[in-house]
Amino acid sequence: MLETRGLTRTFGDVTAVDGVDLSVPAGTLTGFVGGNGAGKTTTMRMVMGILRPTAGEVLWQGRPATPADRARFGYMPEERGLYPKQPLLRQLVYLGRLHGLTAAAATAAATEHLERFGLADRAGDKLESLSLGNQQRVQIAAALLATPSALVLDEPFSGLDPEAVDAMADLLREHAARGVPVLFSSHQLDLVERLCDSLVVLSRGRVVAAGTTDELRHRGRVRHRLVVDGDAGWVRDVDGVSVLDVDGGTAVLELLAHDAADRVLREALARGSVRELSPLVPSLSEIYREVTA
Numbered sequence: 001m002l003e004t005r006g007l008t009r010t011f012g013d014v015t016a017v018d019g020v021d022l023s024v025p026a027g028t029l030t031g032f033v034g035g036n037g038a039g040k041t042t043t044m045r046m047v048m049g050i051l052r053p054t055a056g057e058v059l060w061q062g063r064p065a066t067p068a069d070r071a072r073f074g075y076m077p078e079e080r081g082l083y084p085k086q087p088l089l090r091q092l093v094y095l096g097r098l099h100g101l102t103a104a105a106a107t108a109a110a111t112e113h114l115e116r117f118g119l120a121d122r123a124g125d126k127l128e129s130l131s132l133g134n135q136q137r138v139q140i141a142a143a144l145l146a147t148p149s150a151l152v153l154d155e156p157f158s159g160l161d162p163e164a165v166d167a168m169a170d171l172l173r174e175h176a177a178r179g180v181p182v183l184f185s186s187h188q189l190d191l192v193e194r195l196c197d198s199l200v201v202l203s204r205g206r207v208v209a210a211g212t213t214d215e216l217r218h219r220g221r222v223r224h225r226l227v228v229d230g231d232a233g234w235v236r237d238v239d240g241v242s243v244l245d246v247d248g249g250t251a252v253l254e255l256l257a258h259d260a261a262d263r264v265l266r267e268a269l270a271r272g273s274v275r276e277l278s279p280l281v282p283s284l285s286e287i288y289r290e291v292t293a
């Protein structure tokens, strides 16, 4: 488990990260979302020990993370940072060796990752000769190469085409399946919703929502949609119901009492046919807009 406790960082008068508690359990993909300048990159840099916290700490397996622990984390920094003029295979092997792999193991891992991202035939080419999306694939390979104990990835999906997104998602799931905590930031909420087990939403340096996607979707009162033949305006007079909107035969409701659904249905059936009474589960984008407003 990778955690932060009260992690805080100020730059002059700006508090970029303000008392952030994060938990990334073993084997889960945790999405880290928030608007521009919310503090995601600053948090990840502190997790990796690249930036010193003003206050708070980073815990690995329940105790303060050491440089040796962090050396085994796979990291994809926002500023990327591979060598543009070096051939792909050579620099991946070099990075693998820096992480303690033997030359043979580093070559095998680098070759396998280049193959998985469809870049085997470019192994001898310089990084700068690749398209930006393909350079991104190599960056990802660099973070995953040495069987990392945790993964901290800053915008790993940005600039990837759908095929590379799927290859990347499969790889992350494989790492999670062997018990690795995976934290990745992204602005692509649809992707985060599809991929992650849990989510942390940051706004102005603070965590404003955290939990599994299901927990976040079902927090607060769940709204329901009622669709009936004829006008649904009568629903305003049903006890235990708060009506948010009525448009012809469609109404959006909050059921305040435990038997409110029964009452709505009885009343609706007495007046004609019921076409629908169903919960309106919010999308991640709707939750995001609500918690960051």
Ligand SMILES: Nc1ncnc2c1ncn2[C@@H]1O[C@H](COP(=O)(O)OP(=O)(O)OP(=O)(O)O)[C@@H](O)[C@H]1O
Binding pocket: 011, 014, 015, 016, 034, 035, 036, 037, 038, 039, 040, 041, 042, 043
């Ligand atoms: N080295 C620095 N010096 C001064 N201010 C900084 C520094 N690094 C970050 N900041 C400020 O900290 C705040 C958080 O920035 P950060 O890059 O962590 O946000 P982010 O959530 O990663 O944003 P984005 O999604 O745009 O990448 C911003 O106000 C930024 O200007």
